[in-house]
Amino acid sequence: xxxxxxxxxxxxxxxxxxxxxxxxxxxxxxxxxxxxxxxxxxxxxxxxxxxxxxxxxxxxxxxxxxxxxxxxxxxxxxxxxxxxxxxxxxxxxxxxxxxxxxxxxxxxxxxxxxxxxxxxxxxxxxxxxxxxxxxxxxxxxxxxxxxxxxxxxxxxxxxxxxxxxxxxxxxxxxxxxxxxxxxxxxxxxxxxxxxxxxxxxxxxxxxxxxxxxxxxxxxxxxxxxxxxxxxxxxxxxxxxxx
Amino acid sequence: xxxxxxxxxxxxxxxxxxxxxxxxxxxxxxxxxxxxxxxxxxxxxxxxxxxxxxxxxxxxxxxxxxxxxxxxxxxxxxxxxxxxxxxxxxxxxxxxxxxxxxxxxxxxxxxxxxxxxxxxxxxxxxxxxxxxxxxxxxxxxxxxxxxxxxxxxxxxxxxxxxxxxxxxxxxxxxxxxxxxxxxxxxxxxxxxxxxxxxxxxxxxxxxxxxxxxxxxxxxxxxxxxxxxxxxxxxxxxxxxxxxxxxxxxxxxxxxxxxxxxxxxxxxxxxxxxxxxxxxxxxxxxxxxxxxxxxxxxxxxxxxxxxxxxxxxxxxxxxxxxxxxxxxxxxxxxxxxxxxxxxxxxxxxxxxxxxxxxxxxxxxxxxxxxxxxxxxxxxxxxxxxxxxxxxxxxxxxxxxxxxxxxxxxxxxxxxxxxxxxxxxxxxxxxxxxxxxxxxxxxxxxxxxxxxxxxxxxxxxxxxxxxxxxxxxxxxxxxxxxxxxxxxxxxxxxxxxxxxxxxxxxxxxxxxxxxxxxxxxxxxxxxxxxxxxxxxxxxxxxxxxxxxxxxxxxxxxxxxxxxxxxxxxxxxxxxxxxxxxxxxxxxxxxxxxxxxxxxxxxxxxxxxx
Numbered sequence: 027x028x029x030x031x032x033x034x035x036x037x038x039x040x041x042x043x044x045x046x047x048x049x050x051x052x053x054x055x056x057x058x059x060x061x062x063x064x065x066x067x068x069x070x071x072x073x074x075x076x077x078x079x080x081x082x083x084x085x086x087x088x089x090x091x092x093x094x095x096x097x098x099x100x101x102x103x104x105x106x107x108x109x110x111x112x113x114x115x116x117x118x119x120x121x122x123x124x125x126x127x128x129x130x131x132x133x134x135x136x137x138x139x140x141x142x143x144x145x146x147x148x149x150x151x152x153x154x155x156x157x158x159x160x161x162x163x164x165x166x167x168x169x170x171x172x173x174x175x176x177x178x179x180x181x182x183x184x185x186x187x188x189x190x191x192x193x194x195x196x197x198x199x200x201x202x203x204x205x206x207x208x209x210x211x212x213x214x215x216x217x218x219x220x221x222x223x224x225x226x227x228x229x230x231x232x233x234x235x236x237x238x239x240x241x242x243x244x245x246x247x248x249x250x251x252x253x254x255x256x257x258x259x260x261x262x263x264x265x266x267x268x
Numbered sequence: 269x270x271x272x273x274x275x276x277x278x279x280x281x282x283x284x285x286x287x288x289x290x291x292x293x294x295x296x297x298x299x300x301x302x303x304x305x306x307x308x309x310x311x312x313x314x315x316x317x318x319x320x321x322x323x324x325x326x327x328x329x330x331x332x333x334x335x336x337x338x339x340x341x342x343x344x345x346x347x348x349x350x351x352x353x354x355x356x357x358x359x360x361x362x363x364x365x366x367x368x369x370x371x372x373x374x375x376x377x378x379x380x381x382x383x384x385x386x387x388x389x390x391x392x393x394x395x396x397x398x399x400x401x402x403x404x405x406x407x408x409x410x411x412x413x414x415x416x417x418x419x420x421x422x423x424x425x426x427x428x429x430x431x432x433x434x435x436x437x438x439x440x441x442x443x444x445x446x447x448x449x450x451x452x453x454x455x456x457x458x459x460x461x462x463x464x465x466x467x468x469x470x471x472x473x474x475x476x477x478x479x480x481x482x483x484x485x486x487x488x489x490x491x492x493x494x495x496x497x498x499x500x501x502x503x504x505x506x507x508x509x510x511x512x513x514x515x516x517x518x519x520x521x522x523x524x525x526x527x528x529x530x531x532x533x534x535x536x537x538x539x540x541x542x543x544x545x546x547x548x549x550x551x552x553x554x555x556x557x558x559x560x561x562x563x564x565x566x567x568x569x570x571x572x573x574x575x576x577x578x579x580x581x582x583x584x585x586x587x588x589x590x591x592x593x594x595x596x597x598x599x600x601x602x603x604x605x606x607x608x609x610x611x612x613x614x615x616x617x618x619x620x621x622x623x624x625x626x627x628x629x630x631x632x633x634x635x636x637x638x639x640x641x642x643x644x645x646x647x648x649x650x651x652x653x654x655x656x657x658x659x660x661x662x663x664x665x666x667x668x669x670x671x672x673x674x675x676x677x678x679x680x681x682x683x684x685x686x687x688x689x690x691x692x693x694x695x696x697x698x699x700x701x702x703x704x705x706x707x708x709x710x711x712x713x714x715x716x717x718x719x720x721x722x723x724x725x726x727x728x729x730x731x732x733x734x735x736x737x738x739x740x741x742x743x744x745x746x747x748x749x750x751x752x753x754x755x756x757x758x759x760x761x762x763x764x765x766x767x768x769x770x771x772x773x774x775x776x777x778x779x780x781x782x783x784x785x786x787x788x789x790x791x792x793x794x795x796x797x798x799x800x801x802x803x804x805x806x807x808x809x810x811x812x813x814x815x816x817x818x819x820x821x822x823x824x825x826x827x828x829x830x831x832x833x834x835x836x837x838x839x840x841x842x843x844x845x846x847x848x849x850x851x852x853x854x855x856x857x858x859x860x861x862x863x864x865x866x867x868x869x870x871x872x873x874x875x
Binding site: 078080099100101104105110112116117118119120121125128129130132133177181 | 431434435437438441442444445446447448449450451452453
């Protein structure tokens with residue numbers, strides 16, 4: 027077995043006295059789309075923060091391509107090849123779309139390649155191209171999501187972490203965003219996404235994990251999870267829900 | 269006509285100096301959401317480093333400016349490292365208080381190194397002047413304008429076109445998102461403090477050259493002017509800070525032309541208050557200005573308050589009453605009397621800031637109102653002090669509540685700025701309302717305390733009187749806190765939205781708290797006036813306000829016993845160790861810094 031691109035090994039995280047993760051372990055294989063599913067307060071977003079170094083776990087390790095990244099400050103983790111599409115997008119509202127994309131390439135210094143990537147992004151995200159010199163804060167939620175994805179890609183990451191990429195989007199945009207995630211993955215970027223909406227995430231993911239109050243309760247291939255009755259249970263709190 | 273042009277030139281020159289300060293404050297506010305109260309200290313340091321370079325090393329101007337630039341940049345980085353970085357993740361007001369502590373320390377260090385007396389700051393510029401339309405412009409005017417415009421242009425290029433400039437802007441807009449782009453946010457903060465402080469230092473050097481005068485006390489006013497300029501332009505807005513500064517400079521200059529120099533600062537602060545109330549986002553903030561989260565509940569570190577058993581408190585109170593019978597030394601009794609007077613102020617502030625969550629940086633203004641009320645009533649109307657002191661309490665209660673009322677609806681940093689400004693306005697009104705207050709002369713010949721014809725003169729009797737008042741106020745306040753009223757105040761502090769949704773009328777409760785607190789502060793000021801027999805507009809300055817805040821934080825916000833303890837420790841102990849005034853302020857600053865960093869809940873814990 028080869029080393030996965032991202033591995034979380036027995037992570038325990040605390041907020042004060044409250045434990046958010048209990049021996050959390052998971053793996054993201056190279057070139058895969060892996061989703062982490064869970065309801066409110068399950069510890070999903072905290073998992074993302076642990077990977078990005080925004081929260082330090084009390085014990086356990088995070089490794090990227092075999093090298094430990096837990097304990098590094100966030101900017102070093104990003105430099106190591108991790109891109110982030112944060113929850114609620116978090117684009118820079120007063121910057122133009124172009125400036126946002128430039129910020130995405132902050133860790134790089136190869137100017138010509140950055141310009142090429144910018145052109146590539148505009149092809150991939152035509153909606154973004156139309157708005158290039160507009161202030162990003164004036165864009166719609168769906169457009170902002172695309173800016174956030176393009177921005178993360180501009181760093182040429184090996185792994186992109188996406189925190190609830192479909193949250194708050196209109197149904198039309200949800201499908202478009204999912205297609206784009208699959209497309210980005212086909213171009214060779216490994217994707218780890220956190221989602222509340224299991225049905226959506228499992229449409230494009232290869233593997234999935236289900237997190238419940240800080241523990242992995244279910245894991246497996248997306249095909250298996252899609253058919254698992256416990257998925258519903260894990261979400262809606264009981265088998266009654268249809 | 270000629271004078272009009274001269275006043276315009278003067279206004280623009282001063283405006284440029286303010287701009288160098290305000291731009292730095294705006295940059296710092298942008299990346300760290302912090303109003304840096306130590307900014308004026310850096311400005312003073314810049315002036316003194318320039319003075320030292322010129323006087324001892326005989327450096328030519330460009331070299332002097334380079335030295336000031338580099339040295340102040342380093343000071344700025346140190347402020348960021350000490351005042352800001354260790355406090356990430358603590359209450360939002362913590363770094364703000366830390367910068368106040370740092371400014372105490374820096375100002376006193378300057379004073380200890382260079383002495384408190386003002387110095388002349390010569391410059392080697394040629395002294396030709398160009399005549400234009402009846403007015404004239406000198407070489408120094410042109411230099412200041414050039415530095416101002418040059419700095420603005422460089423800053424623009426830096427922010428717009430450099431990678432680090434991008435990182436600064438990104439951090440200002442969304443710190444966490446910037447982190448996730450790989451920006452080393454700490455390095456960005458450090459850079460911004462360096463740039464801002466370098467500009468601030470240059471500003472101090474230029475202002476020293478302009479007036480040919482520097483002194484260690486110039487720091488606080490500089491911070492305030494920078495803040496005013498920023499509020500006019502929109503807090504955190506760099507171009508806004510420049511326009512706001514020029515406007516402020518012009519308004520001050522024309523105002524002085526019309527009314528005289530003592531009105532200079534009054535214009536600034538009245539303008540500040542008007543903007544905070546009617547246009548809190550400034551001229552350029554617009555609607556998109558980021559909403560700062562409420563700063564109510566200011567500095568309530570979660571903690572278990574230390575509860576002393578009731579008998580212990582009564583035993584200590586009894587011991588305090590018995591003390592003069594055992595130790596009669598007047599010096600000791602006077603020192604402790606000062607502590608009791610400070611305790612009245614601290615009780616008032618702890619109710620406001622701790623229990624009601626309405627932090628006040630201008631509490632000394634209440635002392636001043638009480639002091640003047642009682643002093644003028646006795647001197648002008650020959651009223652007896654046993655009547656004027658309670659009357660002063662009531663007047664302070666009413667006036668203070670009226671003054672603070674417009675600030676109740678303010679949020680976040682603006683509360684801190686507004687209360688600070690209100691304190692300054694009180695002092696400036698006293699300075700300028702000569703027919704009532706005797707202006708800069710102050711009130712002399714204030715009679716001593718007396719009850720029904722019996723003069724209270726002996727240190728022992730004054731001691732007992734003040735102690736009795738403190739105990740009475742403390743008992744009433746304790747009773748209030750356990751009542752429905754106290755619970756409501758704490759509810760407002762902890763979550764004003766939730767409190768409102770339960771039908772609580774915030775303003776009414778805050779006003780009641782302020783009215784009660786104002787009474788105690790007014791009485792304290794009134795007694796002080798009779799003890800000093802002379803007061804003027806500077807007797808109760810902003811340093812007193814900040815000292816009171818330090819006492820309250822030391823004791824534990826909202827904690828009645830803590831407030832008294834804080835007053836005893838900070839007003840009493842330095843006196844007992846016979847420290848000189850400079851060292852005392854230095855110690856206050858250090859105490860404040862250590863508390864914020866290591867024990868934000870204070871000695872007795874917050875309630």
